[in-house]
Structures are given as structure tokens and as C-alpha cells.
Amino acid sequence: MPVKMLFKELLLLLMMMPLQHYTKTCGFVVYQNDKLFQSKTFTAKSDFSQKIISSKTDENEQDQSASVDMVFSPKYNQKEFQLYSYACVYWNLSAKDWDTYGCQKDKGTDGFLRCRCNHTTNFAVLMTFKKDYQYPKSLDILSNVGCALSITGLALTVIFQIVTRKVRKTSVTWVLVNLCISMLIFNLLFVFGIENSNKNLQTSDGDINNIDFDNNDIPRTDTINIPNPMCTAIAALLHYFLLVTFTWNALSAAQLYYLLIRTMKPLPRHFILFISLIGWGVPAIVVAITVGVIYSQNGNNPQWELDYRQEKICWLAIPEPNGVIKSPLLWSFIVPVTIILISNVVMFITISIKVLWKNNQNLTSTKKVSSMKKIVSTLSVAVVFGITWILAYLMLVNDDSIRIVFSYIFCLFNTTQGLQIFILYTVRTKIFQSEASKVLMLLSSIGRRKSLPSVTRPRLRVKMYNFLRSLPTLHERFRLLETSPSTEEITLSESDNAKESI
Numbered sequence: 001m002p003v004k005m006l007f008k009e010l011l012l013l014l015m016m017m018p019l020q021h022y023t024k025t026c027g028f029v030v031y032q033n034d035k036l037f038q039s040k041t042f043t044a045k046s047d048f049s050q051k052i053i054s055s056k057t058d059e060n061e062q063d064q065s066a067s068v069d070m071v072f073s074p075k076y077n078q079k080e081f082q083l084y085s086y087a088c089v090y091w092n093l094s095a096k097d098w099d100t101y102g103c104q105k106d107k108g109t110d111g112f113l114r115c116r117c118n119h120t121t122n123f124a125v126l127m128t129f130k131k132d133y134q135y136p137k138s139l140d141i142l143s144n145v146g147c148a149l150s151i152t153g154l155a156l157t158v159i160f161q162i163v164t165r166k167v168r169k170t171s172v173t174w175v176l177v178n179l180c181i182s183m184l185i186f187n188l189l190f191v192f193g194i195e196n197s198n199k200n201l202q203t204s205d206g207d208i209n210n211i212d213f214d215n216n217d218i219p220r221t222d223t224i225n226i227p228n229p230m231c232t233a234i235a236a237l238l239h240y241f242l243l244v245t246f247t248w249n250a251l252s253a254a255q256l257y258y259l260l261i262r263t264m265k266p267l268p269r270h271f272i273l274f275i276s277l278i279g280w281g282v283p284a285i286v287v288a289i290t291v292g293v294i295y296s297q298n299g300n301n302p303q304w305e306l307d308y309r310q311e312k313i314c315w316l317a318i319p320e321p322n323g324v325i326k327s328p329l330l331w332s333f334i335v336p337v338t339i340i341l342i343s344n345v346v347m348f349i350t351i352s353i354k355v356l357w358k359n360n361q362n363l364t365s366t367k368k369v370s371s372m373k374k375i376v377s378t379l380s381v382a383v384v385f386g387i388t389w390i391l392a393y394l395m396l397v398n399d400d401s402i403r404i405v406f407s408y409i410f411c412l413f414n415t416t417q418g419l420q421i422f423i424l425y426t427v428r429t430k431i432f433q434s435e436a437s438k439v440l441m442l443l444s445s446i447g448r449r450k451s452l453p454s455v456t457r458p459r460l461r462v463k464m465y466n467f468l469r470s471l472p473t474l475h476e477r478f479r480l481l482e483t484s485p486s487t488e489e490i491t492l493s494e495s496d497n498a499k500e501s502i
Contacts, residue, residue, distance in 0.1 A: 029054040034124075037091055039098050042126055043301075044222045054122045069106070072113040072125050081129040085211055087218050088115030091122035098126065100216050107213045128219040131311075142408070146415025147191050153422030154184040160426050167431060174272055175255055176425060178279055179248040179384065183418055186241040193234040194313050198226050225303050225311055235309035236287055239316060239333065243283035249386035250340045251275045256381065257347045260355045290332040337389070344385040352378055380424040388413040 031037070031054065034044070074083065092099035103123075106114035115125055161177045255275070268274070291308060298304035308328055310317050319327030356377050382388070391410040395403055426432050 031122075037098075037122070037124070040096075041218055041220065042098055042222075043220065067116065067118045068120055068123070070115045070117070070123060070125070072115070074113060074127065076129070081131055081223075083211070084128045084130040084224050085215070085219065086113055086125050086127040087216050088117065089124055089126055089218060090117060090119070091124070093121075098124065098218055100218060103216065105213045105216055126219055126222070128222055128224050130224050142411055143415055144191070146411065146419075147187050149416055150418025151184060151187050151191075152419075153426075154180045154187070154418035157418075157422045157426045158184065160432060164431050175248065175252045175275065176384070176421075178276070179245065179252060180418070180421060182241050182244040182248055182279075183421075186238065186245055187418065189234060189238050189241065194238070194315065196228060196231050196311065196314055198228055198231070198311070220301065221303065223303075225306060227303070227305060229305070231314040232305045232309055234314040235316065236291060238314065239290075240283050240287045243286060243333070243336065244280060246337050246340045246386060246389075247283055248279045249344060249384065251279055252384045253344045253347045256384075257351060260351055286332055286336065290328045294328060341386065341389060345387065345390070348381060348385050348387060351381060356381070376424070376428075379420075383417060383420045383424060386417075388417065 070088075076083075086105070087100060088103040088105050089098040089100050090103055091097075092101075102119050103115060103117040106116050113125055113127075115123070117123060158177055158180045161173050161180075165173065294308045295304060298307050306317060308317060309315060316329040316333060317327070319329060324330060356374055388410075391406055391413065394406040395410060397403055397406070
């Protein structure tokens, strides 16, 4: 019986039950666990104690004249679990499984669970609990602001890279666009889909009177959860696009290493097609294998989804302390991400030492790269390599105060990763700065044109000019009223000439 109860209460209640007057002997045995009663239909996954009551009245096992009324007083953590249903069963020796034949539930008003069976064998009450999950609150302000900035920066970066593709005919642009697209989709899914919609459902208070006493079907497990296929799909998509992001981080690091360290060798043929198949195909294979293996092992269980994702949020399930090795989170996410980060760190250090911070003695003092430019270049490489994700491992420390500090640092750097890419790879380019200056100049000219007072309309000015031309004596005095290029036109022409010279 998967429920904690006081043994003295149970024994006292059983001894107080009246027996038939023709019963000669009566014996009860309480098994402390269910090792001798391994069921094929009922699976216990919780940590509740499981006790079975065995009773016998005489030597005749086929005697059906004796009946037993049982009363159970379940003891469980009502803050964490709610009693959903239960079934009165006995152990069928021929079928070697639990059976409900001859047993039924009796409704009581005293808060006890009552069962009645018309025979004396090994009894149990199989209880099903609904876990009262403490769903997390919505994303905090820091996460929302950071993700919003990243989404905006990534969208602008993708648009800029596509619009200027004719000028930027390099494979590096293709890698950056795919990295930004995968990161953009992941951020959108994270903001709008990470929360489980089950948190908005109304939950009952676990009152025994709400249980259906006419239904005595054997449950499949001792815990029940409301299925949510949409949350499972969101978890799979988050799993996929985050793996895609890390894969493109690795491809970006490999490509940059190939171009900077092995500068004399050209890129192999069909390089773009090859890295595209790796960047989008390998994560899809990993996610498909993970979901397929979990479904094949637990497909008969309607709650197989929780072996893949959590119930509190739509993300991969956190393993139990004794199930880390078999956890999908370990093999389908932590292990590949750790391998990618280690390789990226090695290539980042190599590129920084041999290329970015290498002092060339042959260069003159005017051509030497400043320290600030080296720092910016190093940050640019670190962002596309995903180096800041190393902070996630620092959040595993046992000290709560240190963990909170690293959590805020991790949130600050990684939620704004899209904004960092936009600043380092879009805002700093000459093409973007040139186009942005044109837009700002146009907006400023429109604003100044609206702010200038219109003393005379164009037609009035033309009429006034013709009138003055008809008066020769006043012509020289009013020459300043002749039409001339406006201030805005002069400013725009000078700006265009300056840009052309640059």
C-alpha cells in the first residue's frame, strides 16, 4: 500500500472489526514492503512506504463466507501531494497480480478510506496522488529585458547581413546568420513558451469526498499528472534550438580557426553545404534519438512525457540522485555542450595568443593595433564562441550566496548575447555606420524643416519676386529676396560629398 500510515492505528482498527460468529480463527499479517507482490499493472514511483495486509480465517482457502471491512488512515505530506483516487484490491495468486474481484470501496465521512472484500486473502489499497507542483513565477525583469534586447539585436543583425549580402560575400556571414537565427528562435521560445500552461489550471484540495467511489479500477501508477503535449513539444524545440546554437558556435570557432591559423589553405569545396548539414542536422538527430528512446521504454505509460521534460517548466527533466547516468539531460545536452565548450575555449585561447594579441615587430608605430581594439576583437570572438556559458558550471556550487551572484552574472551575459552580437558585428561595421548616418541625417533634416517658420509660401515668394523685378528702381535694393538653395539642401550635399570622399 503506497502510503505512510501509523501501524498501531491500522492494527487497532482491524482488531475492532466484528467477525462472523462461525469464524474459528482469524489472523492478520502486515508486510512492510511489496517485494513479494510485484505487479505488472501498477507501478509505484514515489518514496511512500508500501504495506500489504494478509488475513486468513481458516484452512479452507475457497471459503467465501467470510468478509472483511478495512479502514485505512493515510498519512502523507498534504502540502506536496493531493489524494486523487484509490482502489481496493487483493493479490490474485493465479494471475500473480492485483485484482479487484470481490472488493469495493465504501464511502465514509470521517476522512478514512474504507474497503470491503467478501474473501480473506492479501489486501492492499492502491492510492494515486496528484503532486501539487510549485510552479515558478514568471521571468524576472532582468531576464525579460535581456531577452527583449537580444531578440531585437538578433533580428536587426539577420536583416542587415541579408540586405548587405552582395557586399559581404564571405562564408563567415553565412555562419553568423545561422547562429543568429537559431539564437533568435530559441529566445522567442524561451520567453513565450518556457512556462507550463498547467500552472493556470484550477486544482482541487484533495478532499476524500471528491473521490469517485463507484469506480474501483486499478490505477497504473501511484502518481498522476495532467498531460500537456504542447509543453512537451516546446521542451523538444528548446532542446533542439539550443543545441543548434551551440553547434553553430562550434562551427564558427572551427571556421575562424581555419581562416586565421591556416591562412594559406583555402576552404574545402561545398563548405557551406557541409557546415549547414552539421549545424541543423546533428542536433535534430540527437533530439530525435532522445525522444524515441524514452518513448520506446515508457510508451505504454501515459505519463512518459515527464521522463523527458519537467512539469514545472517546459525543459528537460532534472534527474533523481540515483538516476543521473540514465538521464536524458546528461547524455543529450550536458555532455555534448561540455565537449563543444571545451573545444571552443581551446581554439579561443589559441586564436587570442597567436593572432589577436601577437605583437608584430615589423609594423611601424602608426600601424600597430591599439590595446582597446585588441580587447574589442577578443570580446567579439568570445561572444560568437559562447564562452560566457561557462558561467553555468559555476552555478553548481553549494554556497547559496555565491550561486546567486553567479546566477545574476550568467543571466546578464547570456540573455544579452544577441545584443552583444548586434553591437560587435553590426554596429561597428562601416556599412552600418554609413547607412545609419544617412538615416539620422534624413530624420534631422525633416525635423528642422518642420521647425522652420514658413513666413511666405512658395507661390507668394515667386509672385513677390516677379513684382520686384518689374520695378527697376527697387531691384537692387531687394536682391536678397531672390530664391536660393535652402540650408537643408546645402547640408545634405556637403554630407554626400564628404561620404563619397570617405
